[in-house]
Amino acid sequence: MKRSLLIRRSAVIFFLVTSGFILNGQQVVFSEDFSGFTTGTHTTPSTSDISGSLDTRTGIPGWTGSKVYSAGGEIKLGTSSLTGWIETPSINLSQADLILKFDISCWPGDASTVQVYLNGSALGNVISPTDNFQRITIAVPGGTASGKFKFEGLTKRFFLDNISVEKGNLSDIVLPGQTFRKLLIRPNPASDIVRIENDGLSGRIEITDLSGRIIKDIESSGRNIDEVSLEGFSSGIYLIRFISGRNIYISRLIVERGR
Numbered sequence: 103m104k105r106s107l108l109i110r111r112s113a114v115i116f117f118l119v120t121s122g123f124i125l126n127g128q129q130v131v132f133s134e135d136f137s138g139f140t141t142g143t144h145t146t147p148s149t150s151d152i153s154g155s156l157d158t159r160t161g162i163p164g165w166t167g168s169k170v171y172s173a174g175g176e177i178k179l180g181t182s183s184l185t186g187w188i189e190t191p192s193i194n195l196s197q198a199d200l201i202l203k204f205d206i207s208c209w210p211g212d213a214s215t216v217q218v219y220l221n222g223s224a225l226g227n228v229i230s231p232t233d234n235f236q237r238i239t240i241a242v243p244g245g246t247a248s249g250k251f252k253f254e255g256l257t258k259r260f261f262l263d264n265i266s267v268e269k270g271n272l273s274d275i276v277l278p279g280q281t282f283r284k285l286l287i288r289p290n291p292a293s294d295i296v297r298i299e300n301d302g303l304s305g306r307i308e309i310t311d312l313s314g315r316i317i318k319d320i321e322s323s324g325r326n327i328d329e330v331s332l333e334g335f336s337s338g339i340y341l342i343r344f345i346s347g348r349n350i351y352i353s354r355l356i357v358e359r360g361r
Contacts, residue, residue, distance in 0.1 A: 131200065132193045132267040134161050139172035144261065147173035156188075164191025176263035178209070185255035192248050193267055200242040202251060203266045207235040209259035216260055219252040226314045231260050241341060241352075242267065243312040287342060291356035298328045298342065305346030309355065312339060332357055 138159035142148035148171050156165040159172070169186030171178040179186035208214035208231040216229045218240060226240045253262055286299035298307060307328060309318040317340065322328050337359045344351045 129269040130266055131195075131197065131269065132190070132265075134190070134265045136160075136176050136263055139175060139177055141172040141174070142178075143174040144176060147171045147178040153186075153188075162191055165189065173261060176205075176261055178259060178261050179253065180209075180255045180259040182259070185257065186259070187252060187254035188262065189250050189252040190265065192250055195242060195246045195249050195267070197269055198244060199269060201268055202240045202242055203264070203268060204238055204253070205235045205263040206231045206238055206253075207261045208233060209261070212258035212260075214258040214260045215256040217254050217256055219254065220246065221249040222252075224314060225251070228256065235261070235263065241312055241354075244339070287353050287355055290354075291358040292332060293358055294332055296330050296332060296342075296355060298322075298330060298344070299326060303344075303346045305344055308343040308345065310341050310343065312341065 136159075138161070139152075141150075150171070151169055152159070152172060153167040153170040156167060156170065157163040165188065167179075167186065167188035169180050169184055170188055171186075177188065179188060202218070202225070206216065206229060210233050214231050216231060218225045218229070220243070225243075229238065251265070251267075286297075288297045288299070290296065303322070305322050307318075307320040307322050307330065308316050309330070310316050317335065318330065320328065320330060322344070335357045337357055340355045340357060342353050342355050
């Protein structure tokens with residue numbers, strides 16, 4: 103066990119000090135699958151808080167946390183009365199177009215809420231996990247040389263697994279539960295007005311910056327095309343979120359002034 107973990111840790115460190123490695127065709131700059139957390143299971147996690155000894159189980163050292171429990175190759179954060187959190191080591195984020203991916207679920211029946219932070223600032227919106235694992239993808243803000251990602255329970259318990267930071271395309275990020283066809287954003291890049299084709303679904307359109315701050319929030323009443331004014335927007339990259347019930351679709355919008 104200790105020997106295999108040492109070999110895995112050495113391999114991960116080697117990959118991280120180079121430019122990253124290729125996994126399933128994707129360049130990965132950080133990855134942790136919690137395979138060293140062998141005690142317990144998903145249905146019966148260990149009852150021992152191992153937040154003080156994370157480095158003996160993770161691929162690379164530098165993790166911190168509170169109320170962390172092994173669950174047979176994944177981790178449970180929090181108890182029935184106390185919330186938990188875990189934070190990664192410092193990760194090289196100097197490459198452009200990085201995305202954070204992870205699997206998350208709640209303790210069955212718990213109304214869990216979770217916030218992800220990057221260097222202490224909230225990254226994206228509050229997450230409400232379901233009983234089944236969902237794959238979450240969040241764009242990492244550009245211009246950050248390095249940073250630590252913190253996964254913190256705001257209410258109740260949750261499970262976490264398969265964290266990775268990968269180089270990817272910020273366009274066409276589909277969140278769990280997405281069932282309708284992709285949005286069409288025209289023009290893109292845009293300067294004054296952007297047209298959003300949404301298959302005639304009713305819902306809400308949010309335009310956020312890459313830190314997750316909402317710049318504009320619009321109700322869509324089922325029109326096939328919504329026209330959104332970009333007055334007051336600075337040049338840069340934004341994310342358009344179309345939310346219809348439990349379905350969420352995110353696409354990238356580039357605003358270019360002076361076009």
